[in-house]
Amino acid sequence: MAVKYYDVLENLVRDAGAEGAVLVSVDGLAIASVLPAGVDEDRVAAMGAAILSLGERVTAELNKGQLEQLYIKGSTGYVIFTGVKDIAVLGVLAPTEARLGLLLMEIQRAVKKLESELE
Amino acid sequence: MELPEEVLNLINKAYKDVNLYYIGIFIKDTEIISRTSSKSEKLRLSFGRLIRKSLELNEILPNFKEEFLFSEGKDCSLFVYYVNEELSIGMINIGKPNFSMLKIVGSDLAKEIKKYKDQLKEIYLQKVQTPQTEEAIEVKKEIIPLGEKAFKQDYPEDFLIEGSVSELEKALSFKQEEQKEELNQPPLEDILSTKKEENSYESPSLEEILLTKAEDQPVSAKEDTLESPSLEEIISKREEVSEENLINTEEIFNKIRSEFIKNIGPFGMFLFKKKREEYFKTRNITKFEILKFIQVLAEEITVEKRRNEFVENVKSLLINL
Numbered sequence: 001m002a003v004k005y006y007d008v009l010e011n012l013v014r015d016a017g018a019e020g021a022v023l024v025s026v027d028g029l030a031i032a033s034v035l036p037a038g039v040d041e042d043r044v045a046a047m048g049a050a051i052l053s054l055g056e057r058v059t060a061e062l063n064k065g066q067l068e069q070l071y072i073k074g075s076t077g078y079v080i081f082t083g084v085k086d087i088a089v090l091g092v093l094a095p096t097e098a099r100l101g102l103l104l105m106e107i108q109r110a111v112k113k114l115e116s117e118l119e
Numbered sequence: 120m121e122l123p124e125e126v127l128n129l130i131n132k133a134y135k136d137v138n139l140y141y142i143g144i145f146i147k148d149t150e151i152i153s154r155t156s157s158k159s160e161k162l163r164l165s166f167g168r169l170i171r172k173s174l175e176l177n178e179i180l181p182n183f184k185e186e187f188l189f190s191e192g193k194d195c196s197l198f199v200y201y202v203n204e205e206l207s208i209g210m211i212n213i214g215k216p217n218f219s220m221l222k223i224v225g226s227d228l229a230k231e232i233k234k235y236k237d238q239l240k241e242i243y244l245q246k247v248q249t250p251q252t253e254e255a256i257e258v259k260k261e262i263i264p265l266g267e268k269a270f271k272q273d274y275p276e277d278f279l280i281e282g283s284v285s286e287l288e289k290a291l292s293f294k295q296e297e298q299k300e301e302l303n304q305p306p307l308e309d310i311l312s313t314k315k316e317e318n319s320y321e322s323p324s325l326e327e328i329l330l331t332k333a334e335d336q337p338v339s340a341k342e343d344t345l346e347s348p349s350l351e352e353i354i355s356k357r358e359e360v361s362e363e364n365l366i367n368t369e370e371i372f373n374k375i376r377s378e379f380i381k382n383i384g385p386f387g388m389f390l391f392k393k394k395r396e397e398y399f400k401t402r403n404i405t406k407f408e409i410l411k412f413i414q415v416l417a418e419e420i421t422v423e424k425r426r427n428e429f430v431e432n433v434k435s436l437l438i439n440l
Contacts, residue, residue: 027377028385042388043179049385051172055190055197057165061157062140062195062213070190070197072173074183079176093180 005032008113012092016106019077019093023114024048026087039093048081048091069104082107084114122152123238129231130154133210137224140195141211144232145170146243155211166209170199187225191216200225202232206239368404374436375413382429383420390419 009021013034022033022044030045055067071080078094080103090111094103126144134142134154141162143153148167155162169188177183188199196216200208208228210221232239372395380387394415402408413433420426 026385027380028388040179046385046388047172047176047179051169053385054165054169054172058162058169058197058211059192059195061159061162061165062211064195064213065192067190067192067197070188072176072188073186074176074180075186076180076183079180079183 004117005114006034008110008117009034012106012110016092016103017094017098018103018106019095021093021110022048022091023084024089024091026053026089031088035093044091044093048089052081052083052089069107078103080104080107082111084111085118087118088114090114122242123235126152126232126235126239129228133224133228137210137212137220139210140213141166141209143209144239145207145209146205146239147171147174149243149246151239151242151246166197166211169197170207170209173199174201174204187222189218189221191218196221198222198225200229202229203236206232206236208232371409371437375416375433378429378432378436379416379420381432382425391416394419 005023009023009032012018012021020033020035020039022035022041023031024045025031026049028046028049030041033041033045035041035044051072052067052070055070059065059067066083066086069080069082071078075096077096078092078098078100080092080094082090082092084090090107092103092107130142130144130152131154133139139154141153141155141157143155143163143166144151145167148171150163150167153163173185173188176185184204185199185201187201188197190197194213194215196212196218198210198212198218198221200210200222202208208225210225212221376388376391379391383390395412398412398415399408413430417426417430420429
């Protein structure tokens with residue numbers, strides 16, 4: 001099963017010009033990943049789940065439901081976390097020069113594939 | 120040190136111009152000033168934690184240097200503009216997410232706020248250095264005099280006109296009670312970041328939780344508890360197995376870790392690792408020490424319901440192993 005997830009992540013990285021991607025369970029454990037060398041899979045996974053969960057705690061206070069996506073822009077690129085149903089989080093690392101519109105579209109496509117795989 | 124009036128004006132202007140639900144200036148995870156229609160303390164704390172966690176990205180991706188964070192749901196969006204490594208501006212917008220607008224507001228505000236970074240840092244240091252309990256005591260002292268001024272600050276005018284002196288005293292004493300309750304519930308981040316003194320923890324221990332449950336049951340129910348052995352019994356049974364070299368301690372730790380993460384959240388992964396390393400640095404893995412270790416973990420879970428759930432689940436896991 002992890003092979004299927006890996007394929008989805010690999011296609012996403014290739015098609016969107018991303019640097020890496022990781023699929024994380026809501027408890028912060030990595031399910032599958034395609035990450036550049038030197039990036040700690042476990043730490044990215046735990047960080048992704050924690051950040052999205054903290055964002056959701058904020059919106060829970062507002063009674064505004066769940067967050068669909070959270071992205072952080074840094075001087076070296078983007079880190080984008082997207083919820084996959086209530087069961088996983090997709091994290092994507094992209095360089096600064098990445099086309100954000102294309103990247104977000106490809107992420108949505110990958111999320112749909114992952115949702116159908118996780119069903 | 121007082122907050123510069125210019126900063127207050129800048130915050131108020133952004134709040135009104137963009138019709139924000141919340142805007143606040145943070146240093147690390149501490150809110151220095153905010154403007155919002157919400158009175159929820161949890162909102163501020165959660166937003167602060169989100170900012171702190173996002174700043175930790177630099178540890179995973181060296182020199183990442185956050186510029187902004189944007190998050191959207193169906194009816195709201197969060198935006199954080201990082202002025203520098205410590206100072207940031209947090210905004211919450213209710214309604215259709217509008218990334219571009221929030222980014223422009225954040226960017227403009229950051230240019231202005233940067234001028235006051237030293238003053239803001241001083242206020243932050245004052246806030247951090249003043250123990251929370253002292254702050255709360257000060258607030259209580261302000262409330263105790265039943266002066267009209269103090270009352271007017273907290274209650275609407277119509278309440279003032281209709282309320283008698285006894286009602287006023289009742290209302291204020293109720294407010295003090297509420298503050299006392301808040302004092303007894305330190306934020307989770309404080310519990311995680313500072314090593315607690317053993318005696319200061321008021322929540323029941325693992326043994327107390329299990330003991331209380333057993334006592335609460337009627338005599339017939341107590342007989343039934345024979346089918347569900349206590350945690351000590353389970354551990355001792357496991358120990359017997361270990362004597363036969365059949366026990367896999369890592370398996371036990373993995374199960375405990377999973378349950379811990381489930382009940383405390385994703386950062387439980389790091390916390391478990393940290394606590395395990397700390398605890399077993401000077402101790403051997405014995406049945407007693409595992410039991411004590413579970414208790415240490417349980418004490419980290421501030422929500423009582425979750426803590427009990429963790430204890431119960433660990434118990435049932437150990438039975439099934």
